[in-house]
Amino acid sequence: xxxxxxxxxxxxxxxxxxxxxxxxxxxxxxGVNNVVFRTDAPLESIxxxxxxxxxxxxxxxxxxxxxxxxxVVDAASLHVPNAMMQGHLQGAQWLDVSKNPEIxxxxxxxxxxxxxxxxxxxDVSGTFTLHGVSKxxxxxxxxxxxxxxxxxxxxxxxxxxxxxxxxxxxINRSDYDINKGKYEDKVSDEIQLNLSIAGQAVH
Amino acid sequence: xxxxxxxxxxxxxxxxxxxxFFRGHxxxxxxxxxxxxxxxxxxxxxxxxEEQKFVPGVDFLVIGLGLAGLQFASSFIVRKDx
Numbered sequence: 509x510x511x512x513x514x515x516x517x518x519x520x521x522x523x524x525x526x527x528x529x530x531x532x533x534x535x536x537x538x539g540v541n542n543v544v545f546r547t548d549a550p551l552e553s554i555x556x557x558x559x560x561x562x563x564x565x566x567x568x569x570x571x572x573x574x575x576x577x578x579x580v581v582d583a584a585s586l587h588v589p590n591a592m593m594q595g596h597l598q599g600a601q602w603l604d605v606s607k608n609p610e611i612x613x614x615x616x617x618x619x620x621x622x623x624x625x626x627x628x629x630x631d632v633s634g635t636f637t638l639h640g641v642s643k644x645x646x647x648x649x650x651x652x653x654x655x656x657x658x659x660x661x662x663x664x665x666x667x668x669x670x671x672x673x674x675x676x677x678x679i680n681r682s683d684y685d686i687n688k689g690k691y692e693d694k695v696s697d698e699i700q701l702n703l704s705i706a707g708q709a710v711h
Numbered sequence: 712x713x714x715x716x717x718x719x720x721x722x723x724x725x726x727x728x729x730x731x732f733f734r735g736h737x738x739x740x741x742x743x744x745x746x747x748x749x750x751x752x753x754x755x756x757x758x759x760x761e762e763q764k765f766v767p768g769v770d771f772l773v774i775g776l777g778l779a780g781l782q783f784a785s786s787f788i789v790r791k792d793x
Contacts, residue, residue, distance in 0.1 A: 706751070
């Protein structure tokens with residue numbers, strides 16, 4: 509009897525450990541999710557936005573270090589105010605979106621975790637892929653906000669939770685084989701990226 | 712004929728100016744889509760939503776007014792009205 513009780517208790521603990529892990533879908537039906545990119549070169553400062561964001565992340569609010577997943581940005585959704593500049597940006601000389609249609613980040617580990625109420629900040633490491641080149645990077649100070657039962661506030665017909673991820677980080681385009689050492693007077697090597705995305709887990 | 716050409720030139724210039732002004736008096740290039748800023752109050756995310764909309768720019772203005780000017784200029788090479 510004791511064995512059965514112990515087995516049930518352990519099984520219960522195991523189930524409890526996975527019970528709160530939720531899968532958040534980052535395809536936002538409202539289309540608000542975005543990545544803003546900025547280059548600041550001596551002759552030109554360019555701001556652009558990408559809105560074609562998909563992907564999924566598993567997260568347990570009780571164990572923020574469990575964050576795991578992949579975010580995908582449709583490279584063709586990158587846009588800048590100037591139509592001609594957008595053509596160049598997506599063309600073969602720069603991002604070559606027809607050959608490299610996705611920009612991705614896949615998590616590997618989460619460190620330096622600090623949680624206060626429903627907000628966690630952490631350094632998230634993983635594989636960033638741009639222009640067909642993959643590199644291991646660490647994104648410092650990623651802000652993860654867990655909004656329990658708030659899905660209905662966005663979509664009244666749905667019950668569930670929301671996960672908001674915000675991150676700011678810098679990459680060098682030369683690391684991703686994008687016109688290394690060229691045109692730096694107009695497009696800086698350093699590209700600043702600001703990510704603001706929300707995922708939903710339906711109950 | 713001369714008078715008609717001048718009236719058409721004036722009308723064309725007015726239409727071009729009116730379209731440009733009332734469709735946002737955009738000082739950039741002509742656009743076929745615009746991105747409207749949106750704020751999601753639940754998540755706090757500020758983003759932009761794409762909208763298909765014709766917004767004439769300075770290129771539209773220059774070409775339209777140029778055509779009106781050409782039409783006006785052409786009125787000088789046609790025979791005077793009787």
